[in-house]
Amino acid sequence: MIELLSPSTVDATARVLTDHGFSVFGISTTALTRSVCDDAVRENGPVALIARVGDEVRGVAVAIVDAPRYWKKFMFRHPLFACRVLGKRNKSSRNDAERLAAGVDAEGDAAAFAVNWNESSPHVARVSLIVVSSSSRGCGLGAEMYEAMFDHLRARGVVTVLARIGAANTASLQLHRKTGWTLGRRGARWQALKEL
Numbered sequence: 001m002i003e004l005l006s007p008s009t010v011d012a013t014a015r016v017l018t019d020h021g022f023s024v025f026g027i028s029t030t031a032l033t034r035s036v037c038d039d040a041v042r043e044n045g046p047v048a049l050i051a052r053v054g055d056e057v058r059g060v061a062v063a064i065v066d067a068p069r070y071w072k073k074f075m076f077r078h079p080l081f082a083c084r085v086l087g088k089r090n091k092s093s094r095n096d097a098e099r100l101a102a103g104v105d106a107e108g109d110a111a112a113f114a115v116n117w118n119e120s121s122p123h124v125a126r127v128s129l130i131v132v133s134s135s136s137r138g139c140g141l142g143a144e145m146y147e148a149m150f151d152h153l154r155a156r157g158v159v160t161v162l163a164r165i166g167a168a169n170t171a172s173l174q175l176h177r178k179t180g181w182t183l184g185r186r187g188a189r190w191q192a193l194k195e196l
């Protein structure tokens with residue numbers, strides 16, 4: 001059964017996300033995961049869907065509408081997290097500059113980059129994570145969660161959804177192909193774009 005996260009499933013869902021190393025800006029902590037889940041059960045928070053069998057959460061998908069704005073506000077509410085992000089950002093912007101100077105391989109559809117990952121818009125959502133527990137993979141739960149996610153995002157006025165996928169993540173690439181995303185790769189990462 002695919003359903004929206006509710007207060008009674010926050011604990012189990014946060015555990016699944018933490019076990020899977022849910023991370024934001026390269027930072028992964030239990031408190032961060034729990035805060036995002038708590039926000040998801042509030043009005044206009046992140047859209048979090050779970051695939052539940054009995055009491056067990058077998059899959060979770062989280063997408064954030066206007067993610068840059070959400071994270072900006074999140075950092076005001078969580079200043080310690082903000083400090084860690086700033087520390088990381090200084091390092092990674094140096095790495096990005098080096099990577100771009102070296103040039104990167106590209107593949108796939110350039111249209112996947114039609115929307116900038118960091119663009120702030122109430123009509124754009126970013127997938128933070130989609131995960132299915134290892135014993136339930138390949139049974140269609142990932143695709144089902146995405147289809148339900150698209151309906152919820154449409155109802156929130158979203159027209160474009162973005163996701164990022166590691167170049168070697170065959171299962172995730174296949175899931176995105178199956179659910180109708182446009183895919184383009186630069187370097188070690190694919191960007192996926194879905195028009196709703």
Ligand SMILES: CC(C)(COP(=O)(O)OP(=O)(O)OC[C@H]1O[C@@H](n2cnc3c(N)ncnc32)[C@H](O)[C@@H]1OP(=O)(O)O)[C@@H](O)C(=O)NCCC(=O)NCCS
Pocket residue numbers: 129130131132133136137138139140141142143144164165166169170171172174175178
């Ligand atoms: C990616 C993930 C969410 C897919 O969930 P899932 O429930 O197994 O996906 P589905 O069963 O709906 O399958 C969707 C498509 O992917 C294919 N697929 C699933 N696992 C696959 C694998 N390991 N290799 C190749 N294709 C795979 C399915 O066959 C299906 O395509 P098809 O119907 O055309 O054959 C799951 O593998 C997962 O949790 N991975 C770890 C977390 C992760 O990497 N998340 C994505 C971050 S971007």
